[in-house]
Amino acid sequence: MFNDSLNTPELRRPPTRSLDASLHYVSPTNLYDLAIGGSNLTNDRYVTAGSPNYGAGEVGGYYNPPRQWYATVRVNFEP
Numbered sequence: 001m002f003n004d005s006l007n008t009p010e011l012r013r014p015p016t017r018s019l020d021a022s023l024h025y026v027s028p029t030n031l032y033d034l035a036i037g038g039s040n041l042t043n044d045r046y047v048t049a050g051s052p053n054y055g056a057g058e059v060g061g062y063y064n065p066p067r068q069w070y071a072t073v074r075v076n077f078e079p
Contacts, residue, residue, distance in 0.1 A: 004051055008050070011047055011050045013048075018042070019042050020040070021041060022036065023035065030076055031075065031076055033072075033076075034072070035071065039068050047061040048062050048063060
C-alpha cells in the first residue's frame with residue numbers, strides 16, 4: 001500500500017501487524033478495576049502518511065506510534 005497518490009517508493013507501507021493486549025481485574029464488589037496493557041506490542045513501525053516535495057528533493061512522512069504500555073486504576077464511588 002502506498003500512502004500518497006503518486007506511489008512514492010519511500011512512502012510505501014509493507015504488510016503490517018499490530019498486537020494490543022490488556023489484563024483487567026475487577027473487584028468482587030465492583031469497587032475498583034485494575035488494568036495493565038500495551039499497544040503495538042510487536043513494535044512494528046511503518047509510515048502512515050506523508051508527501052513528497054520534489055522541488056526541494058525531500059519526502060516527509062509520519063510513523064505509527066511505537067510500543068506503549070499503560071496501567072490504570074478505576075474506582076467506582078456509586079453505591
